[in-house]
Amino acid sequence: MFRTALRNVLAHKARLLMTVLAVMLGVAFVSGTLVFTNSLSAALQKQSAKGFDHVDVAITPEWREAEGGRTGEYYELTRELVDDSAAVPGAAQAIGTVQGFTAIAGKDGKLLGNGFQSQGGNYWGAKDPRYPLVSGVAPKNEGEILIDSETAKRAGYKVGDTVRMSVDGPVLEPEITGIFTTDDGNVAAGGSLTLFDTASAQKLFGKAGVFDEIAVKAKDGVSDTALRAQLEKALPSDAVETTTGTKLADDQSRAIASSMSGLKQGLLVFAGISLFVGTFIIANTFTMLVAQRTKELALMRAVGASRRQVTRSVLIEAFAVGTVAAVAGLVAGVGIGVGLRSLMGTLDAPMPDGPLVISPGTIASAFAVGILVTMLAAWLPGRRAARIPPVAAMSALHAQATTKSLVLRNTLGSLFSGAGVAVVLAATAMDGTDGQVPMGLGAVLLIIGVFVLTPLLSRPLIAAAAPVLRVFGVSGKLARQNSVRNPRRTAATASALMIGLTLITGMTVMAGSLQKSIDKMAASAIEADYMVSMANRHPLSPDVEKKLKQADGVTATSPMRNAYGLVDGEEAYMTGVNGATIGELTEFPVVQGAFEVGGTRIVVDEDTAKSHGWKAGSDVTITYEDDEKQRLTIAGVYQANELVSGVLIDTATLDPHESEAAGSGPADMMVMVKTADGTSDAAKEALEKTLGTNPAIKVQDKQDLSNEIAKMFTLILNMVYGLLAMAVIVAVLGVVNTLAMSVFERSQEIGMLRAIGLDRKGIKRMVRLESLVISLFGAVLGLGLGVFFGWAAGELVGSRMATYELVLPWARMGIFLLLAAVVGVLAALWPARRAARLNMLQAIKAE
Amino acid sequence: MTTAPTADRTTTVAARATELSKIYGQGETQVVALDRVSVGFRQAEFTAIMGPSGSGKSTLMHCVAGLDTFSSGSVRIGETELGSLKDKQLTRLRRDKIGFIFQAFNLLPTLTALENITLPMDIAGREPDKQWLDTVIRMVGLADRLSHRPSQLSGGQQQRVAVARALASRPDIIFGDEPTGNLDSRAGAEVLGFLRNSVRELGQTVVMVTHDPVAAAYADRVIFLADGRIVDEMDGPTADSVLDRMKRFDAQGRTS
Secondary structure (H helix, E strand, O other): OHHHHHHHHHHOHHHHHHHHHHHHHHHHHHHHHHHHHHHHHHHHHHHHHHHOOOOOEEEEEOEEOOOOOOOOEEOOEEHHHHHHHHHOOOEEEEEEEOEEEOEEEOOOOOEOOOOOOEEEEEEOOOOOOOOOEEEEOOOOOOOEEEEEHHHHHHHOOOOOOEOOEEOOOOEEOOEEEEEEOOOOHHHHOOOEEEEEEHHHHHHHOOOOOEEOEEEEEEOOOOOHHHHHHHHHHHOOOOOEEEEEHHHHHHHHHHHHHHHHHHHHHHHHHHHHHHHHHHHHHHHHHHHHHHHHOHHHHHHHHHOOOOHHHHHHHHHHHHHHHHHHHHHHHHHHHHHHHHHHHHHHHHOOOOOOOOOOOOOHHHHHHHHHHHHHHHHHHHHHHHHHHHOOOHHHHOOOOOOOOOOOOOHHHHHHHHHHHHHHHHHHHHHHOOOHHHHHHHHHHHHHHHHHHHHHHHHHHHHHHHHHOHHHHHOOHHHHHHHHHHHOOOHHHHHHHHHHHHHHHHHHHHHHHHHHHHHHHHHHHHHHOEOOOEEEEEOOOOOEOHHHHHHHHHOOOEEEEEEEEEEOOEEOOEEOOEEEEOOOOHHHHEOOOEEEEOOOOEOOEEEEEHHHHHHHOOOOOOEEEEEOOOOOEEEEEEEEEEOOOOOOOOEEEEHHHHHHHOEHHHOEOOEEEEEEEEEOOOOOHHHHHHHHHHOOOOOOEEEEEHHHHHHHHHHHHHHHHHHHHHHHHHHHHHHHHHHHHHHHHHHHHOHHHHHHHHHOOOOHHHHHHHHHHHHHHHHHHHHHHHHHHHHHHHHHHHHHHHOOOOOOOOOOOHHHHHHHHHHHHHHHHHHHHHHHHHHHHOOHHHHHHOO | OOOOOOOOOOOOEEEEEEEEEEEEOOHHHOEEEEEEEEEEEEOOOEEEEEOOOOOOHHHHHHHHOOOOOOOEEEEEEOOEEHHHOOHHHHHHHHHHHEEEEOOOOOOOOOOOHHHHHOHHHHHHOOOOOHHHHHHHHHHHOOHHHOOOOHHHOOHHHHHHHHHHHHHHOOOOEEEEEOOOOOOOHHHHHHHHHHHHHHHHHHOOOEEEEOOOHHHHOOOOEEEEEEOOEEEEEEEOOOHHHHHHHHHHHHHHHHHO
8 A cells, every 4th residue: 555655745746836836835834933033032042152151250239119109219339339240259340331321423423223122331441351352442431432233234333433412411432442243132133332431421321430230250169149248248139130151041041042042933933834825725626636646546455455545545655755855855945044144144133143043943844844734734635535336347437526515615705704793793892801812713714714715615716807808708618617516616716815815914904993093192292392202112301392492493392201291190101391382382183172281281181081980170189209289270181192192291390299309200201392483494404403413313204104114014014014925825726726637637638629720829828817717816805804804803903992993905906816817827828838738639538 | 651542622622731740659659650751632622530549540630730749740720731830820820720529529618608619709809790790690690609618518419519619710721529429420420511511512621530431431531541651541431331341341340
């Protein structure tokens, strides 16, 4: 039996090709994901371990709870503590470190990097072991800095250059006195690191005389636990926490592993989708192989093979195919792993170096996935093979299309689809989070239902295309009839494409609608021309607003200041705004009362008001940060947007209660600016100049904001497209496969058509149109389901977003449909050629 | 040179092969399937081509019908020389001038009987001649079966559809490749009767390859092939006379 099975595989090499390719792609995706994430993880681990080379014990300040429900603060790590740490017998050296956001500009004056990875720190003493200098000398005062070698290379800076940079307020123009190398993960990931002398760093980061952390290095022969014990004894235990470098490295590597596993799982989901789509092709191929071999299999049964042996022979074939595909997929997967790494390298995310990791687990999963998926998909056809009666060996029938009734199938499909639609609809009526699970469940049910129903749907949908096909004369007519000839096969082929397109369309609808609504939210009620904020979204220095207020052409400004406090004893999100100008800068729809901020009058957004039971005219008690209480009146209730929500209170009311001494000065997250001339490049430039062309500060108009949102969505959407492309490619292989099968099975007919006068072009057109019909059928189903899911998911999200509105991306959907058509034509290239090249005489005679 | 007595009579010739040779392979493995065959098929005549297996009878038909290429010589259908035609022109010639009937019926299972009959006209994008179509359909007795699919028809009925398909486009000549090979004797007789009637009553030209002497007896003339050559010809054949002639081949085959 084993030998016959293997012979069969070899005999049907060409026909199994697409199956192997489909499985291979899925396996390649899986193993590529594993290779990539394992290698990346290993490289990051190695790097993070290196990063802790200079830390045997890290000392961090303890959190000190404040009394009276107010926010607490950290103990201060002073120079004294550093010296005490260095003085313990086991310590070789103790370094106090400070760090913070440091924006550094390129030669064009624009911020280097994306803002979040722009870091600054201190260079310890004359020779800091953490940062070996490549060139130059250590910085001595505020006018001198060091920059990392990667950034220097990227921006083209060298020792002696002056750089524009900023920490929070003013722009500084220090000189680069040296360039250092570092293993810092942030730098490896494309960020920048700027180092100051310790005193300047502490001053710039607003932590005069204080350190964030003390890194203690042990003497040779002293273990980090021993050192830690010594330090615990020497330092005030309620003020500091000590952690060994080993533990830090372990924690870090655990963090890396867990962030990697998220990425890995995400990628594997998409690999799973490809594999799932691949099963359709496998099942199709084996169904056909079994049908073609009916006589042969019946003969085996006639000469005494048991049913189980017949099934087994099919499964052995599947096993062989799966193994070949797994090996090929593994090899391709390693290639994908390498490719992904270099791809990330060329994008804005350089990858740390490291060896390629191909773990035994990766190899095992490649084989398990390849073989199991193939055998599972071949199981049903195998069962069907076993049911062939021995007497079939005697009949002259061959390759009869299954004419088994579809009644059961249609009933089941209708039940599933109906239940799916019902559950999804029910879910849309639910509240955001509650509805997620039922919605997912309903979606799965509906997809299964539609998949089961595709044979039934194929007839009316394809019949609808008849008027178009009629243009192509007899080729079109034959193509239409051929495509519904084996509804199950057509259905499986189209379903493969449907799944990919459902997901793609659903994502597109969702993303488009969300983008639009966020856009609308952010921009709708904003009358300001410009929004000024820090590149890393940290608070702006209060100077910024003052400067902007005095700038030429500026008519109104208001900060958006985060304020902490309690409203009626409960924590509430408060934003300090300039009560005098906020009315000019925003135009929120007012639900109740009046939009009036100033003195003791505040406004509250609708949701907050509702949840607290406040109305316009209600009086509330605010507890400020300095524990003082004040009675305020809610003047109005407004409709919030993405940018502004919560309690709006006048900064003048807040000011007396905020001070540097309390640990947090005014935290202006953003400043809104209105200019006399509205938005223009010149106005923007003028504002930027007012702020000293500070690389740390972003000046954005509404369009910039909107572009930023769009960019984010485009990025996510493109990633999803890229990942789903694999599933679509597998589906295309399925179309090729089905057409090749059709051509093969119908070679006699094609030969006859050629004989009675259909030319090669006509034959090609017939195959191409059949392919087109199948592809478009799958695409239409996918688009329909995708829009439905997109709408349903939007309803769910929309319950939490006031401005949510369904946006149907007609243009995109048109493109998808067009792409499906292109896919259809491309998939038909080879089968159509084969059909046209068929030797007429052999085809007619072949039986 | 084997010049069988196929001289032109008074009637016109629908198709003619002159010095037609078909050679497969080269050198040692060379097989001569047709060896300088010259033959004419007269209009409104029913010709049967007979001969033992491997005699080249099917190859001759394929070459004359424009289904296969030949090595040398010439083939004319009406006034058209086939040797110089490209695939596309050859296809068009088959479509417009030639009808086919195959042993395995070769109907399209997705089309109804009527659609199968009009298929050649559909391919050509021509409207079938309604009156002629009715005549043909009435002749083969399929009037009440037109909306059936091939799978709902018996073998004999399917072949009658095939005959109607060949006749419907009024080709210059119809070629049949063992048209009764898959039929029982009664159904076969029916089909042959239709073919003969089409010649007698409608003036159709029919050329049929067969190995069945009974089938050959329906023809006006039988051409005998052996080893790629025409070895004999018989006018007004009967089953017995054809059988006798065929037996001589067997005897030759055994003695040679």
